[in-house]
Amino acid sequence: MKYNIAVLDGDGIGPEICAGAIKVLEKVAQKYGHEFAFSHYPIGGCAIDTFGDPLPQETIDGCLASDSVLLGAVGGYKWDNLPVDIRPEKGLLRIRKAMELYSNIRPAKLWKSLAKASPLKYELVKDGVEIIIVRELTGGIYFGERGSGTGDMGDFAWDTEKYSVKEIERITRIACELAVKRGKKLVSVDKANVLESSRLWRKTVHEYCAKNYPQIEVQDVLVDNMAMQIVKNPSQFDVVVTSNIFGDILSDEAAQVTGSIGMLASSSLGDTKRGLYEPIHGSAPDIAGRDIANPIATILAAAMMLRDSFDLVKEYAAIEIAIQKVLDEGYRTADIMEDGKTQVGCRKMAELIAEHI
Ligand code: NAD
Numbered sequence: 170m171k172y173n174i175a176v177l178d179g180d181g182i183g184p185e186i187c188a189g190a191i192k193v194l195e196k197v198a199q200k201y202g203h204e205f206a207f208s209h210y211p212i213g214g215c216a217i218d219t220f221g222d223p224l225p226q227e228t229i230d231g232c233l234a235s236d237s238v239l240l241g242a243v244g245g246y247k248w249d250n251l252p253v254d255i256r257p258e259k260g261l262l263r264i265r266k267a268m269e270l271y272s273n274i275r276p277a278k279l280w281k282s283l284a285k286a287s288p289l290k291y292e293l294v295k296d297g298v299e300i301i302i303v304r305e306l307t308g309g310i311y312f313g314e315r316g317s318g319t320g321d322m323g324d325f326a327w328d329t330e331k332y333s334v335k336e337i338e339r340i341t342r343i344a345c346e347l348a349v350k351r352g353k354k355l356v357s358v359d360k361a362n363v364l365e366s367s368r369l370w371r372k373t374v375h376e377y378c379a380k381n382y383p384q385i386e387v388q389d390v391l392v393d394n395m396a397m398q399i400v401k402n403p404s405q406f407d408v409v410v411t412s413n414i415f416g417d418i419l420s421d422e423a424a425q426v427t428g429s430i431g432m433l434a435s436s437s438l439g440d441t442k443r444g445l446y447e448p449i450h451g452s453a454p455d456i457a458g459r460d461i462a463n464p465i466a467t468i469l470a471a472a473m474m475l476r477d478s479f480d481l482v483k484e485y486a487a488i489e490i491a492i493q494k495v496l497d498e499g500y501r502t503a504d505i506m507e508d509g510k511t512q513v514g515c516r517k518m519a520e521l522i523a524e525h526i
Contacts, residue, residue, distance in 0.1 A: 171204040172479055175235035177212040177228065177264070180248075180257060181452025182462040182515075183241025189464030189519030190239060190471040193491075196523040197475070197484050208235065212264065213243025213257035213452075223260030229267045237478040238268070238445045239471055242452040265306075270437035270445055271336075272343045273416065274473070276301040277423035277433065279403075282496040283505060286428035289400060300399065300406040300423045301351075303344040304416025306437065308336045309366075311413050330366045332412065337373040343438055344410035345382040350482055351407055355387050358395045358411035358419065370412065392419070399423055424449065431463030431504045434470035442478045446470040460514040463502040465492060468522060491525035 176191070178184040191207055198205045210228040217223050223243070232238045243257040253259070279287055279298040287294045313329030341357075348355045357374045359367035371389055378387050390398065392415045398405065399419065403426050411419065424433055430450045438444040448466030456462055468488065476485035495518070501510045502518050513521065 170479075171206065172236045173206050173208065173234070174474070175232045175238045176207050176209045177232075177238060177240045178209060178215075179212050179241040179243040179452060180214040180245045181242060181454045181457040183213075183243070183452055185457075185460065185462050185515045186448065186464045186467040187239060187241045189515055189522075190467040192519045193468050193488060193523045193526065194471050194475075196526045197487065200487070200526055201481070201484050203481070203484075212240070212260045214245050214248040216260060217248060217251070217255060217257065221255070223255060223257050224263045224267075228260075229264065232264060232268060232443075232445075235443065237443050237474050238264075239467070239474060240264075240445060240447040241467065242448065242450065244452045245454040245457075265437055265445065268437075268443065268445060269439040271305065271307040272340050272438045273304045273306045273420075274301060274343070274347065274436045274438065274477070275304065275416075275420040275424070275433070275449065276435075276469075276473075277420070277427050278469075279427040280432070280493060280496055282493070283427075283429065283432070285507070286505060287426055288428060289403070289426055293401075294403065294426070296404060298403045298426055300403060300426075301347060301408045302416055302420040302423060303340065303347065303408065303410045304420060305332075305336065305340040305411070305413045306416075307413075308332055309413035311417075330364065330412070330414070332366050332370060334369070334373050337370050338377045339440070341374050341377045341410060342381070344408055345378060345385055347477070348385050348408040349382060350476065353385050354407050355385050356390050356395075356406055356409045357387060358390050358392050358409060358415055360392050360415075361389070362391060366412075374410065395419060396422060399426065429463075429505050430466075431502065432465050432469070434466050434473055436470065436473050436477060438477065444474065444478050446474040446478075460516055461503045462515045463504050464515050464519045465502075465522075468492065468519065487526050488522070491522045494525045495521045
């Protein structure tokens with residue numbers, strides 16, 4: 170099969186980490202008989218420098234014409250003082266909107282061989298952790314009605330958490346698609362003991378799963394309990410679906426369990442198979458151009474693209490196994506370096522992972 174992949178390298182370490190991911194994808198193509206065609210488009214600061222716009226039309230058109238999109242990172246000191254509308258980060262918000270992406274998938278994976286990097290006790294994480302949080306991205310309290318005024322108690326302000334059945338169903342579908350490729354278990358996080366919107370969330374998730382994915386076992390967890398369980402027993406979770414605000418908070422908490430920002434990927438999906446895949450970290454301008462960045466988050470983002478956009482589950486697994494082997498052999502980039510291990514640069518790390526495919 171041939172797949173067209175739009176690559177938005179972006180700024181800082183973006184081009185280095187994307188090159189690493191492309192190297193690994195090329196090896197996957199060779200090994201499994203696929204063809205990946207890469208087209209590069211500008212986004213962020215480099216696009217501002219050339220086009221005066223963090224997201225030129227050419228980039229939007231290229232992404233919409235592709236089968237999926239791989240993004241490095243945007244931003245840097247040079248553009249920090251520009252007006253908000255032409256800041257590099259605006260390019261990110263606009264591309265998500267142009268591609269109509271309403272979900273954000275953030276796997277917080279702690280590899281067994283890096284268990285000591287976790288701030289949690291070794292006994293809790295020694296077998297590794299992988300919590301995949303599927304967060305609704307375009308609804309809920311961040312987009313609901315809001316306002317402020319003055320009353321008997323002085324100044325006040327309010328925001329609204331509002332979800333429709335359709336919004337809940339479509340995010341549940343994305344979580345279910347993931348759960349069927351994994352352990353067929355789904356945890357839905359809400360605050361149904363207090364919030365009316367959460368009661369609708371819970372009812373809709375159950376009805377939707379029973380009708381469309383009866384093979385998936387659904388468990389409800391209240392958000393306050395979830396926050397505790399992530400630090401108490403993180404390995405009990407697999408795929409988790411939740412609202413915008415709860416997902417925002419819980420995905421950062423889960424990421425901390427892994428102890429390393431250079432190892433975490435994320436994706437955004439909408440109604441089509443075309444997604445936006447990226448590392449969760451930024452453009453790391455402090456280390457850009459020195460071949461010391463960790464490319465693993467971006468390589469994992471590319472692996473997620475294979476699984477979730479192209480349904481290449483075997484190829485996804487091959488990348489994960491290759492990363493595991495390279496870590497087991499003791500290779501580390503500077504950010505995850507430990508005593509007694511072998512430090513390698515960004516390019517070498519990607520080469521080693523490609524060799525193990
Ligand atoms: P950052 O994630 O870029 O860097 C935080 C720290 O982590 C730095 O010390 C950096 O060197 C290190 N780091 C990050 N990724 C690494 C990797 N792959 N390997 C090794 N070390 C890594 O966050 P920041 O410094 O707050 O932001 C820098 C720029 O990135 C800013 O302009 C910010 O707006 C932008 N940003 C972009 C995105 C994105 O493109 N999605 C996300 C966050 C921040």
